[in-house]
Amino acid sequence: MIRVLLADDDPMVRRHLRTILGSGTEIEVVGEARDGAEAVEEVLRNRPDVVLMDLRMPGVDGIAATREIATLAAPPAVIVLTTFDSDEHVLGALEAGAAGFLVKTTPAEDLLSLVRVAADGHVVMSPSAARRLLAQSSRGDTRREAAKARVAKLAEREREVLACLGEGLTNPEIARRLFLSEATVRSYVSRLLVKLDLTHRTQAALLAHQAGLLDGPGGP
Known part of the structure; x- marks a missing residue:
C-alpha cells in the first residue's frame, strides 16, 4: 500500500x-x-x-x-x-x-x-x-555563477547525468540516452546527490538549469 x-x-x-x-x-x-x-x-x-x-x-x-x-x-x-x-x-x-x-x-x-x-x-x-x-530558477548572474562553480567539480559523465535530471528523465530513460545500465544510473544519481549536497533529484534538476547545462552547445 x-x-x-x-x-x-x-x-x-x-x-x-x-x-x-x-x-x-x-x-x-x-x-x-x-x-x-x-x-x-x-x-x-x-x-x-x-x-x-x-x-x-x-x-x-x-x-x-x-x-x-x-x-x-x-x-x-x-x-x-x-x-x-x-x-x-x-x-x-x-x-x-x-x-x-x-x-x-x-x-x-x-x-x-x-x-x-x-x-x-x-x-x-x-x-x-x-x-x-x-528556467525561472536559472535567472540571476549570482545564482548562475554559484551553480556553475558547484557543477565544475563533476566529471563529464556526471554532468551528462545531471543534465538528464534537468530534463526530468527517469532512470530508465537516462540509461537509454547514455547507453548505461539502470543500476549504473542509480549509482550515478546517488553519488551526485551526495557530492552536490542535495536531498532530492528535483533539486539536482534545478541545479542543472541554474548551471546552464541545458542551454545547448553554446552553454557552459
Whole structure:
C-alpha cells in the first residue's frame, strides 16, 4: 500500500482528496493536517510514503514544512498543491525538497497515477510547467555563477547525468540516452546527490538549469 498524508487548511479540499485517493485500491490515506506544523507531526507519527502539501496555510506554511520534512531520515515524497501552476511559491517549495507539484484541479485519474509515480521516487509535474519554473530558477548572474562553480567539480559523465535530471528523465530513460545500465544510473544519481549536497533529484534538476547545462552547445 502507498501511504499518503493530506496537508491542507481547507477541510473540503482534504475531503475531496480523501475521496479520490480512496478509490485507488493500493492507496491509503493515513492522516490529515491543517497546517505545516501538524504536517511534520503527522509525518513523524504515521510515516507516509507521499505527502500532498498545500503551499498556503496559516502558521507554518507548506514551504517551511517541506524543508523540515526533507531533513528527516528517509523522508516521504512531498508533492505541493497549488491553485495555479504559475504560483511563485512553487519554486521555493522545490528548492526546499519537494518532489514536484500538482494543481488542485488535477483530474482524479491523473492524481491517482501521479501519487504512484511520486511513491516510486520520480518527479511529479507537467513538462510545460517544469520548463517554465526551472528556467525561472536559472535567472540571476549570482545564482548562475554559484551553480556553475558547484557543477565544475563533476566529471563529464556526471554532468551528462545531471543534465538528464534537468530534463526530468527517469532512470530508465537516462540509461537509454547514455547507453548505461539502470543500476549504473542509480549509482550515478546517488553519488551526485551526495557530492552536490542535495536531498532530492528535483533539486539536482534545478541545479542543472541554474548551471546552464541545458542551454545547448553554446552553454557552459
